[in-house]
Amino acid sequence: MFYELAAPSWGPEEIEAAKRVIDSGFYTMGANVKAFEQEFAAYFGARHAIMVNSGSSANLVAVAAMAYRQTRPLQRGDEVIVPALSWATTYHPLQQYGLKLRFVDIELETLNIDVRQLEQALTPRTRAIVAVSILGNPAPLDQIRAFADAHDLLLLEDNCESMDAELNGRKCGTFGDLNSFSFFFSHHISTMEGGMILTDDREFEDLCRCLRAHGWTRDLPPDSSLYTRTGSDHFEAYRFILPGYNVRPLEIEAAIGREQLKKLPAMTAQRRQNWALFQSLFAGDERFILQRENGQSSAFSFTVILNPACRPDRPRVFAALKEAEIGFRIITGGNFLRHDVLRHYDYEVVGGSTPQADLAHDYGFFVGNHPHDLTPQITRLREVLDRVCR
Numbered sequence: 001m002f003y004e005l006a007a008p009s010w011g012p013e014e015i016e017a018a019k020r021v022i023d024s025g026f027y028t029m030g031a032n033v034k035a036f037e038q039e040f041a042a043y044f045g046a047r048h049a050i051m052v053n054s055g056s057s058a059n060l061v062a063v064a065a066m067a068y069r070q071t072r073p074l075q076r077g078d079e080v081i082v083p084a085l086s087w088a089t090t091y092h093p094l095q096q097y098g099l100k101l102r103f104v105d106i107e108l109e110t111l112n113i114d115v116r117q118l119e120q121a122l123t124p125r126t127r128a129i130v131a132v133s134i135l136g137n138p139a140p141l142d143q144i145r146a147f148a149d150a151h152d153l154l155l156l157e158d159n160c161e162s163m164d165a166e167l168n169g170r171k172c173g174t175f176g177d178l179n180s181f182s183f184f185f186s187h188h189i190s191t192m193e194g195g196m197i198l199t200d201d202r203e204f205e206d207l208c209r210c211l212r213a214h215g216w217t218r219d220l221p222p223d224s225s226l227y228t229r230t231g232s233d234h235f236e237a238y239r240f241i242l243p244g245y246n247v248r249p250l251e252i253e254a255a256i257g258r259e260q261l262k263k264l265p266a267m268t269a270q271r272r273q274n275w276a277l278f279q280s281l282f283a284g285d286e287r288f289i290l291q292r293e294n295g296q297s298s299a300f301s302f303t304v305i306l307n308p309a310c311r312p313d314r315p316r317v318f319a320a321l322k323e324a325e326i327g328f329r330i331i332t333g334g335n336f337l338r339h340d341v342l343r344h345y346d347y348e349v350v351g352g353s354t355p356q357a358d359l360a361h362d363y364g365f366f367v368g369n370h371p372h373d374l375t376p377q378i379t380r381l382r383e384v385l386d387r388v389c390r
């Protein structure tokens with residue numbers, strides 16, 4: 001393949017780190033996870049970081065934490081505002097906790113939630129909102145945060161696609177009460193599988209640590225507000241207080257993550273350099289609708305929406321991309337309302353339809369961005385699209 005959708009970002013440092021863990025003989029959650037959590041929290045200026053085995057698990061544990069907090073927990077039947085376009089596991093934990101989703105359309109240009117529709121999405125049962133920054137491009141997180149505060153809503157920021165992006169000098173993934181990250185292959189940093197939750201709230205931190213590991217008290221500090229210790233060490237060693245999961249990360253993942261985090265600023269800079277080239281080659285061409293940057297994107301990938309006004313032939317475009325060995329795919333998960341799984345959901349569509357998410361679904365695709373120079377690849381992409389979109 002000439003231009004891959006995803007590329008490895010490891011060097012010898014990651015391999016050495018993995019080997020050190022193997023040599024140590026200690027593989028399950030331990031010193032590397034603890035150190036990675038501290039380093040990750042420091043990088044983002046957050047108080048607490050809790051590592052899990054994927055971004056999906058980060059969302060699951062975050063939603064569970066909202067459902068088990070002591071004051072005003074999320075309850076079955078409560079409503080959550082979500083954007084129509086995101087990844088499946090942005091939504092599934094909400095369904096699994098009995099919540100009703102209120103889908104809001106996106107803005108075609110940014111691919112993020114259309115905040116002008118937030119007031120309309122609100123009902124007396126609305127208790128939370130999920131903010132997602134699509135493919136590196138910050139959602140209007142400041143406005144979403146203000147809206148959440150004004151209406152006493154919990155905010156989960158699913159930042160699995162936008163690590164290192166910034167809005168007004170503040171990192172994405174720090175606007176929510178709980179914030180999730182993914183370290184899956186092809187993401188801004190990769191630990192094979194892996195994820196992280198950031199929070200500034202001590203109760204949420206304890207809930208996440210407990211829910212991550214069996215609902216066990218093992219990883220909680222002695223002064224945790226979640227429970228009161230008995231005098232029996234025998235019982236306390238195996239004490240379960242919440243219906244939790246086992247979504248613990250591995251030492252090897254954390255050791256690799258620590259190396260990747262050191263490289264993150266340079267990798268983001270290279271991604272942004274590629275992004276600048278992509279913009280310079282495609283901007284101003286009315287045949288293509290590009291993702292408009294809001295704040296500072298960390299450029300996960302490059303989206304192209306074929307302008308419906310130019311009556312594009314998307315199957316022909318796809319055939320030409322395949323022939324040129326350029327990888328492409330649906331934008332994130334497309335319009336989530338178009339998926340069969342919706343029959344298991346309790347939901348409503350704000351305003352009755354999501355025309356912009358439909359356009360992204362029907363006319364859009366993305367190609368990869370990698371943390372190395374993609375000048376030949378992006379140049380060929382431009383040639384192919386220019387030729388096939390006449």
Ligand SMILES: Cc1ncc(COP(=O)(O)O)c(C=O)c1O
Pocket residue numbers: 054055056057059086087089090132158159160161181182183184194195332
């Ligand atoms: C917005 C969003 N949320 C959650 C996830 C899930 O992350 P993971 O693949 O690590 O489970 C992804 C995956 O790409 C994503 O794009």
